[in-house]
Amino acid sequence: MRKVRIIIFFMIVYFLIVFLQANFFSWFNIKGIQPNLFVVFVLFVCLYTNSKIGQIMGFIIGIFTDLIFSNSVGISAVLFMFIGYAGEILQKRFPKNSKITLIIMSSITTAIYEVIRVCYRYMFFSSEMRFLPFAMTLSIELAFNALLIIILYPVINKAGILVDDIFNGNDTVTKYF
Amino acid sequence: MYKDDKNGKIGFFITILILIFLVIFTNLDQNILGKLSSPFVKISRSAQNGFTNLSNKMKGNEEYFSSLESVKKQYEDLKREYERLESENQKLVVLEAENKTLKEQLNLAENYKEYETIPGYVIQKDFSNYSKVLVINLGSEDGIQTGMTVVAERGLVGYVVSVESNSSKVQTIVDTASVVSGFISNSEKSLVARGLLDTNERIKGTYIDNDVVINEGDSITTSGLGGIYPKNIIIGKVGEIVNTQNKTNRYVYIDVAVDFNNLSNIIVIKNK
Numbered sequence: 268m269r270k271v272r273i274i275i276f277f278m279i280v281y282f283l284i285v286f287l288q289a290n291f292f293s294w295f296n297i298k299g300i301q302p303n304l305f306v307v308f309v310l311f312v313c314l315y316t317n318s319k320i321g322q323i324m325g326f327i328i329g330i331f332t333d334l335i336f337s338n339s340v341g342i343s344a345v346l347f348m349f350i351g352y353a354g355e356i357l358q359k360r361f362p363k364n365s366k367i368t369l370i371i372m373s374s375i376t377t378a379i380y381e382v383i384r385v386c387y388r389y390m391f392f393s394s395e396m397r398f399l400p401f402a403m404t405l406s407i408e409l410a411f412n413a414l415l416i417i418i419l420y421p422v423i424n425k426a427g428i429l430v431d432d433i434f435n436g437n438d439t440v441t442k443y444f
Numbered sequence: 445m446y447k448d449d450k451n452g453k454i455g456f457f458i459t460i461l462i463l464i465f466l467v468i469f470t471n472l473d474q475n476i477l478g479k480l481s482s483p484f485v486k487i488s489r490s491a492q493n494g495f496t497n498l499s500n501k502m503k504g505n506e507e508y509f510s511s512l513e514s515v516k517k518q519y520e521d522l523k524r525e526y527e528r529l530e531s532e533n534q535k536l537v538v539l540e541a542e543n544k545t546l547k548e549q550l551n552l553a554e555n556y557k558e559y560e561t562i563p564g565y566v567i568q569k570d571f572s573n574y575s576k577v578l579v580i581n582l583g584s585e586d587g588i589q590t591g592m593t594v595v596a597e598r599g600l601v602g603y604v605v606s607v608e609s610n611s612s613k614v615q616t617i618v619d620t621a622s623v624v625s626g627f628i629s630n631s632e633k634s635l636v637a638r639g640l641l642d643t644n645e646r647i648k649g650t651y652i653d654n655d656v657v658i659n660e661g662d663s664i665t666t667s668g669l670g671g672i673y674p675k676n677i678i679i680g681k682v683g684e685i686v687n688t689q690n691k692t693n694r695y696v697y698i699d700v701a702v703d704f705n706n707l708s709n710i711i712v713i714k715n716k
Contacts, residue, residue: 288571299705300573336570338577338605338613367515385574392621394575400642428711 269433273322281328284308285335300404305332306377310431311348311423313354314363314372315430322351342387350376363427366420370413377412381405405425447635494657524682548709551597559715562586566707567611574641576619576704578602582712583610587611589673593713599678600624600666601710604673612712617679618644625670626698627664628677632657637664637698644704646683649696658685674713 284304292301308377309328312317313321329344353376361368381400416423549563568579582588584607594614596603602616617624618639626637626649633656635649652658662682668675683699
């Protein structure tokens with residue numbers, strides 16, 4: 268029952284992020300560049316629940332995101348599922364209860380997500396691809412994500428411990444010490 | 445008997461003394477009487493003033509409380525009036541905005557009166573930093589179909605790439621996947637314009653014929669080639685010409701006519 272409640276809570280957070288991305292960050296941005304909270308959110312779900320739930324959630328969130336925003340349904344679903352898998356690999360190698368590792372993990376997954384998306388658009392939609400503007404945009408996006416993680420870290424950490432306790436019996440601390 | 449006579453005499457004299465005292469006292473000079481009576485009068489007047497003030501205050505308080513009640517009533521009335529006016533004001537603000545939107549849509553429709561159009565507005569913008577897709581409030585229920593051209597008051601916005609029942613997604617001309625064939629106004633020669641990743645205000649015009657003389661400020665309109673966009677819709681103006689060593693590779697930056705950062709009202713041109 269608690270797990271169901273947490274999953275419902277995740278869906279509410281997802282729609283809150285949709286609202287923030289579509290409205291708040293359309294004016295609260297850096298040089299017109301928004302952060303990508305979807306990737307951070309999917310990574311969080313994967314790190315603190317378990318890989319299977321993370322991947323399924325990633326897939327559903329991806330489908331929703333594509334339906335709402337994108338003109339090609341499916342790419343985000345696959346990529347968010349991949350982030351779920353990447354999250355599993357990363358959490359085996361890095362402690363998730365650290366601000367720095369969370370920023371690094373989010374940066375790696377965001378960069379992979381955006382590079383694959385841009386390559387996909389280049390291949391299937393003949394989208395224009397220039398390295399320098401892309402690198403610039405990606406750098407700002409990663410920095411924005413990092414800043415938001417630093418600001419939200421206390422909330423992320425507390426929520427993470429709670430979720431971890433429900434899904435994994437909270438072995439977060441004992442795992443590393 | 446003697447004793448009674450003695451008491452009677454004393455009584456008689458006391459009475460005469462009282463009478464004399466009264467006669468003398470009442471016939472004394474008024475000033476002297478005033479001076480004599482002054483301390484008593486002062487005391488009595490102070491007391492009297494005190495009582496009067498107290499009495500007046502009590503009376504005033506009554507008036508004060510009764511007027512407070514009426515002020516309260518007036519306040520309640522004014523409050524209700526204020527709320528009513530505020531509500532009316534809000535309605536007027538909504539009507540004003542609606543009026544403005546309708547006027548803009550009317551102007552839009554006037555600008556494109558040669559086409560059959562459907563007015564609408566933008567309900568969502570793409571969150572991604574790498575694609576520039578808009579969601580509009582018109583869908584298949586409004587007769588929207590994939591491939592229809594979307595324009596704003598100042599010029600071309602893009603075309604419909606997918607349709608749901610109540611909304612549609614529009615790929616804008618500033619999207620990096622967008623390709624528009626345009627005419628340079630003074631030469632009637634074509635170029636191909638593509639969106640750029642790092643800006644919403646410019647697109648890049650390439651494949652310009654070698655013999656074309658192109659100047660900054662030249663208007664670029666749709667050529668009608670490619671089958672998506674109708675002819676002669678304004679795309680923008682040439683903002684910068686970049687000449688390369690090989691003339692065939694030269695390109696221009698076109699300042700798009702539409703302000704994509706503040707775009708709200710659009711119309712969809714129905715295919716003929």
